[in-house]
Amino acid sequence: MRLENVWLRYHRRGPWVLRGVDVRIGPGEVAVVLGRNGVGKSTLLQVAAGVLRPGQGRVTDRPGRVGWVPERFPADQPFTVARYLTGMARVAGLSRAAADDAVTAWTDRLGLARFRAVRLPELSKGTAQKVGLAQAMLRPPGLLVLDEPWEGLDAATRELVPELIDEVLAADGAVLVSDHRGETIRLPGARRWTVADGALTEETPSADETVAVVEVAVPSARVASTIARLRAEGHQILRVRPDTSTDAPQPQPSAPPAALAPPVVGEAR
Numbered sequence: 261m262r263l264e265n266v267w268l269r270y271h272r273r274g275p276w277v278l279r280g281v282d283v284r285i286g287p288g289e290v291a292v293v294l295g296r297n298g299v300g301k302s303t304l305l306q307v308a309a310g311v312l313r314p315g316q317g318r319v320t321d322r323p324g325r326v327g328w329v330p331e332r333f334p335a336d337q338p339f340t341v342a343r344y345l346t347g348m349a350r351v352a353g354l355s356r357a358a359a360d361d362a363v364t365a366w367t368d369r370l371g372l373a374r375f376r377a378v379r380l381p382e383l384s385k386g387t388a389q390k391v392g393l394a395q396a397m398l399r400p401p402g403l404l405v406l407d408e409p410w411e412g413l414d415a416a417t418r419e420l421v422p423e424l425i426d427e428v429l430a431a432d433g434a435v436l437v438s439d440h441r442g443e444t445i446r447l448p449g450a451r452r453w454t455v456a457d458g459a460l461t462e463e464t465p466s467a468d469e470t471v472a473v474v475e476v477a478v479p480s481a482r483v484a485s486t487i488a489r490l491r492a493e494g495h496q497i498l499r500v501r502p503d504t505s506t507d508a509p510q511p512q513p514s515a516p517p518a519a520l521a522p523p524v525v526g527e528a529r
């Protein structure tokens with residue numbers, strides 16, 4: 261997909277928010293959009309997603325299926341979670357049966373199962389954000405656009421966001437994500453676009469930004485505190501999984517101590 265000389269302003273005589281943005285993103289690529297508050301990150305994402313049309317310039321080769329997660333999910337709609345998501349799945353072109361399956365799968369995965377019969381306006385902000393995330397993923401998108409997706413989410417769902425991004429990339433989709441909390445700073449392989457004064461510049465990655473994934477094992481009781489400490493040190497938590505080796509025969513006394521520790525925390529720097 262390419263944004264070609266894109267200019268955008270919200271009012272006829274208003275200031276230009278985007279001034280001649282020219283950028284391209286390909287299948288399997290993720291770009292993090294950075295910049296100070298009010299600089300135009302959301303505006304850029306909305307142009308990319310097709311929510312806003314540029315005043316001048318154009319967007320070409322946008323994938324057919326776009327998943328758009330706005331900064332604030334518009335929860336002021338008179339539907340239950342299940343009705344809303346099923347409707348969105350149908351709009352995305354799924355058959356009734358496939359829509360039902362997708363809604364079940366995504367509400368389960370995002371911890372929304374017990375909210376299926378709850379009306380959108382009654383949801384907390386974080387739960388509504390999860391519905392926004394589910395809605396974008398019901399049908400695998402060729403372009404996933406996430407505007408500050410970590411805002412208001414609980415810790416477990418925040419962990420899931422990089423996983424969802426990876427899944428879209430693995431299926432050759434492209435992902436754009438804005439971030440003012442620095443959560444994506446170590447999204448492995450992400451391009452970094454900075455918006456300032458209406459223009460977009462791309463940082464060229466330097467060699468010391470390459471990442472490695474390190475698995476560490478900690479006692480179950482210390483998982484939460486370890487995650488908090490690693491995050492505070494600027495590491496990205498990729499996933500937390502139980503240690504399956506506890507199902508295996510007991511290790512011999514000579515086995516390394518790591519084999520005895522139950523859960524494993526994966527992290528990258």
Ligand SMILES: Nc1ncnc2c1ncn2[C@@H]1O[C@H](COP(=O)(O)OP(=O)(O)OP(=O)(O)O)[C@@H](O)[C@H]1O
Binds near residue numbers: 296297298299303
């Ligand atoms: N619907 C709108 N009508 C008029 N002006 C708008 C509208 N939406 C955004 N703007 C203005 O456009 C500029 C860019 O806003 P935008 O939301 O894209 O910035 P942002 O970088 O995403 O900010 P934040 O980090 O606070 O979300 C701001 O000056 C904002 O006030």
